[in-house]
Amino acid sequence: MTSSKQEPETARSPNIYQLLALDMDGTLLNPQKVITPAVHEAIRAYIHRGGRVTIASGRFPASVWLHARATGMNAPLVALNGAVILNEATGELRQGTALPAEHVRELIRFVEGRGAYIQLYGYNKLYVRELNDMNARWPLANVVVSLDKELNEKNYAQQMKMIQVVAVGDLQRFVSESASDSLSPAPPIYKATVIGQSQEIISELMEALEKQQTPQPLGQTPHHGVTQPPNRKIFTLTRTGRHRFDVNAYGVSKRTALEALCRELHIPSSGVAAVGDYDNDIAMLSWAGLGVAMGNAGPHIKQFAKVVTGSNEEDGVARVIQNYLL
Incomplete structure (x- = not known):
């Protein structure tokens, strides 16, 4: 990877990005599936400066909404790889593209x-x-994980009810x-x-x-x-x-959902910063004004990004916000 894609040590072109779109697994979440305090604080600071923040994930809508609510995100949310856009305040479906x-x-x-x-x-x-050990536990992989173990135990039962596994x-x-x-x-x-x-x-x-x-x-x-x-x-x-x-x-992607969202918000692609680490992030990284690959992304992902940040073990999302958005 060439050094030209590495982050600068100081902020560059502040305030030109109006929307920040974040993948979840491998990006917003660390390897323990936690939104770290540093990432949480950086998101809040960007919102306080007038920025809009959304999630663009392959996860269930409920999982996307719960994590967005935990950080106070303030833009409609993208779930199931772009197949649905949901209301950030209520978690209800706004628009969706189903498979025939x-x-x-x-x-x-x-x-x-x-x-x-x-x-x-x-x-x-x-x-x-039919139910098996893998799919029966699928909702557990979608809950908000906290650093507070007691809070986790309290929240798990309630959050898991939001996603049903139906045999x-x-x-x-x-x-x-x-x-x-x-x-x-x-x-x-x-x-x-x-x-x-x-x-x-x-x-x-x-x-x-x-x-x-x-x-x-x-x-x-x-x-x-x-x-x-x-x-x-x-x-x-x-x-x-x-x-x-x-x-x-066909045609559904995180990018197409973000395009629809940006038309509504009157934000050009040049005003979007998108951060991701996996194959389902490639389209949005290529499209966004600032496409950022996580340090833990593979080389085939990094080649589509304008910038490579730290890994999700290194608060890479917080570094992007601090260096480019504040």
């Missing part, structure tokens, strides 16, 4: 036919075939029956996560699914004129862990 039911069924057939695991995300609901049996049947039930409208599915036993399996699944989305060769019209077939792209695929990737509707 027929595309969800196609995805389930593809994944389960290859022996991999898939789970579906509604608005604070996780739909699974529905056959996932294809669940999606099909819900879609065809006029009395009980189908719950929107905003995201799916595919989990495999190894990095190699996940890479192969992503590659195979991408190939299925490739447009077919040019065809002929009945009048013998050449026509371009419909684009088969129906999914956005994003690696979100060593053994998993996320699936959203």
Whole structure:
């Protein structure tokens, strides 16, 4: 990494960034999933100076809202990789882009036919075939972790109720029956996560699914004129862990959600600072006026950033705010 991407020791171009967008895991949160006092204080200082702060995460809306509330964030929030935008004050849905039911069924057939695991995300609901040790504990990974252990114990039970894990049996049947039930409208599915036993399996699944989305060769019209077939792209695929990737509707990303948010707030992309560390952050880092990669991000993430800050063990978010936003 070239030194030109490293942070300066002193502030540069203060007050030109009106919105700060933060990824959560690996960025806002340290390795213990805590918002450290230094990061908390820096966010508060930026807000006090008139800045707007939001989260842009792949997590559930409830988790995003709880963490935003803990730091007093003051802009609409982005969850489920950009599939939903929620109200920062209430946690309620403002707008969302769900996966069409027929595309969800196609995805389930593809994944389960290859022996991999898939789970579906509604608005604070996780739909699974059956409960297991992993998915039953999924809400626990979404709560606000405090340095105060007594406060953690008090809050965990209440916060975990905000995200439900629902065992529905056959996932294809669940999606099909819900879609065809006029009395009980189908719950929107905003995201799916595919989990495999190894990095190699996940890479192969992503590659195979991408190939299925490739447009077919040019065809002929009945009048013998050449026509371009419909684009088969129906999914956005994003690696979100060593053994998993996320699936959203095509075109959904943290960037597109932030673009919608900025149109509402009348903020140009040049007025946005975005900070992240993983593949689902690349689009927003490339788009933002100040794209910042965490020190713990991989080289393939850092190449899309204008600046590289400290890691999430080194209060990297606080350093960005202090050096660029105050």
